[in-house]
Amino acid sequence: MTGRSNAARTHRAPARRRPRAVAAVVLPALAAAVVCLLAGHGLPGTSGQAATPAAGAGKPEPHRAGRTSGASADGSTSVPESGPGTFTVARADAHRTGAGRPYRVEVEDDMGVAPDEAAEQIAAILDDERGWAHGAGVTFRQVADDSATLVIRIATPDTADAICATGGLDTEGELNCRVGRTVAVNLKRWQLGSPEFAGPPEEYRALIVNHEVGHWLGYDHRECPGPGQPAPVMMQQIKGLHGCVSNAWPYGADGSFLDGPKVP
Structure with a gap:
């Protein structure tokens, strides 16, 4: 994988424990701590140093080679359904977004996404004037050590489900989530976008990051304000736009x- 020689390994993801319930909703008692489609718990991991598992973490299911899911409109893109459950930390010097809140980017191994490239895309989203940094309201800086208060992990659907299940969520192999300070980004959504979103996957990635970071900043879910209006970034747009127009940013032009x- 591109960039792995300069990146640090971190611990395994927790074992996949998908609940039987089909709805990916937050139990009321967990709503303040865990929000579906959001940003999350950081797990220890410093450069060149193995990290210890988070509380309650175990071994993930073995990698099921050959399992893929999802495809682009022309059928040319598919993503692995499961991975090894180990992650590579992106280098901290990939891009700087100021002297603000420290965050770390981790990418599950052997799934075709280069950690440093993903980190550059995330940094650009966090630094965009239409994002949470609007008017220098919130600034971010990428790190590669335990100082991170926000960890963004891109993972295969099975591994993302395992992370989300630690917060009591069933993300059904389809959704992203936030558990504590960890954001689990489902690889399917990162690579393929959403059929509900009128835009390329690259733009949908901005929605994922902005929505999850919004939850981490304390914002709750929102509904469509009216037909033809931009959907709030805190709206669960993957579940339908309800008359609104697709939008990936907290602030308008x-x-x-x-x-x-x-x-x-």
Whole structure:
């Protein structure tokens, strides 16, 4: 994998424990701590140093070679359904976004995504004027050590489900989530986008990052404010736009915050 010689290994993801319930919703008692489609718990891991598992973590299911899921419109893209459960930490010097809140990017091994390239895309999203850094409101800086207060992990669907299950969520192999300070980004969504989103996967990645980081910053889910209006970034757009227009950013081009009614 590109960039792995300059990257640090970190621990395994927790064992996949997918609940039987089909809805990926947060139990009321966990709503303040765990929000589906969000940013999350950081797990220890410093350059050149093995990290210890998070509380409750175990060994993931073995990698099931050959299992893939999802395809682009022309059928040319597929993603592995499961991976080894080990991650590579992106280098901290891939891109700088200021002297703000420290975050770390980790990518599951052997799934075709280069950690440093993914980190550069994430850094660009976090630094965008339409993002949470609008007006220097929130700034971020990428790190590769335990100082991270936010960890963004790109993982195969099975591994993402295992991470989300530690917070009581069933993400059904389809959704992203936030558990504590860890954001689990489902590889299927990272590579293929969403059929509900009118834009390329690259733009949908901005929605994933901005939505999850928004939860990490304390924002709750929102509903569509009205037909034809931009969907709030905190809206679960993958579940339908309800008359709104796809949107990946917290702020509009005019600098206005794109909000909507709070989900009851």
